[in-house]
Amino acid sequence: MNYFIVHQNKTFENEFKGGFLWAPQRSKSGKEIFHWSNMKKVKEGHIVFSVIKGKIVSVGTAISHCYTSIKPWDFDKIQWAEEGWKVDLEYNSLVEPIYIKDIFDGLKELLPEKYSPFTKEGKGNQGYLYELNKISGEYILKKIQEKNYLNHILNNNSNQGYVKERSVIYDSSDLTGREKDQLVKVRIGQGKFKQLLLKRYGKCHICGLVQEEFLIASHIKPWKDCDEKEKVDTNNGFLLCPHHDAVFDRGYITFNNEGEIIISNELSYSAKILLNIRDGMKIELDEHNKKYLSWHRQNIFRSMGQLIVPHE
Numbered sequence: 001m002n003y004f005i006v007h008q009n010k011t012f013e014n015e016f017k018g019g020f021l022w023a024p025q026r027s028k029s030g031k032e033i034f035h036w037s038n039m040k041k042v043k044e045g046h047i048v049f050s051v052i053k054g055k056i057v058s059v060g061t062a063i064s065h066c067y068t069s070i071k072p073w074d075f076d077k078i079q080w081a082e083e084g085w086k087v088d089l090e091y092n093s094l095v096e097p098i099y100i101k102d103i104f105d106g107l108k109e110l111l112p113e114k115y116s117p118f119t120k121e122g123k124g125n126q127g128y129l130y131e132l133n134k135i136s137g138e139y140i141l142k143k144i145q146e147k148n149y150l151n152h153i154l155n156n157n158s159n160q161g162y163v164k165e166r167s168v169i170y171d172s173s174d175l176t177g178r179e180k181d182q183l184v185k186v187r188i189g190q191g192k193f194k195q196l197l198l199k200r201y202g203k204c205h206i207c208g209l210v211q212e213e214f215l216i217a218s219h220i221k222p223w224k225d226c227d228e229k230e231k232v233d234t235n236n237g238f239l240l241c242p243h244h245d246a247v248f249d250r251g252y253i254t255f256n257n258e259g260e261i262i263i264s265n266e267l268s269y270s271a272k273i274l275l276n277i278r279d280g281m282k283i284e285l286d287e288h289n290k291k292y293l294s295w296h297r298q299n300i301f302r303s304m305g306q307l308i309v310p311h312e
């Protein structure tokens, strides 16, 4: 994976709306400039962090290699040559932008010495596109995930001890007494279900996260569709971290009977990166998981136009 930083103060709006990066091939006097020529290094699937006014506001994924293109806007104030380099980019705005100054202590020693996107004081260097080495790119991505991930948890899970079921409505203000009793029973039941899964697996079934407070007991076949036995059958559950629960629960991923991941083509490039989903991921399966997974593939997975080879 290759990572880049792009400084986009003046051009961000145009580029964000159009879904691309663009830089001239040469200056008016005919010179190649390294931070423009860096465009040629961008290939499909590379990650680009957009920096505006000292903060990272988007994690983009290149959805094309670099190609030749004339200046895509009428930007008279900026006297650039017409011939340029262009990359199609899928932007992914961050709910919580990352201030460079907040992560710079950890970042500065990882940055490349030559052609660094930032000065030693953590200010943006003059220039458009900078290539990062792997270690600094991964560090930034980790910081983004931490901040946006923790916020996700804080916003969505006020007090439920983080056990959930897709069919249960947590806003119980409109419920009758009997329904509330029912709901309490469901929650207690799910607490037990989580304990059983903790005992059996102890970690996220996909990425291996072990911190208990973040782990979610996720039914493979949804609770509302289960009979009494299926509701508490640990073969019908995976322990998942919030990211992996969200994508599995909503059917953006599923697994075949070999345990190999099947990713819905409705999941965008950027979402895959941010949610830690990769082609080729594989989970361990028990024989008894398979009937539930088969149900998940047929009823939950978003397979629009996708051919799933059955491994029955």
Ligand SMILES: [Zn+2]
Residues within 6 Å of the ligand: 204, 205, 206, 207, 208, 209, 240, 241, 242, 243, 244
């Ligand atoms: Zn996970």
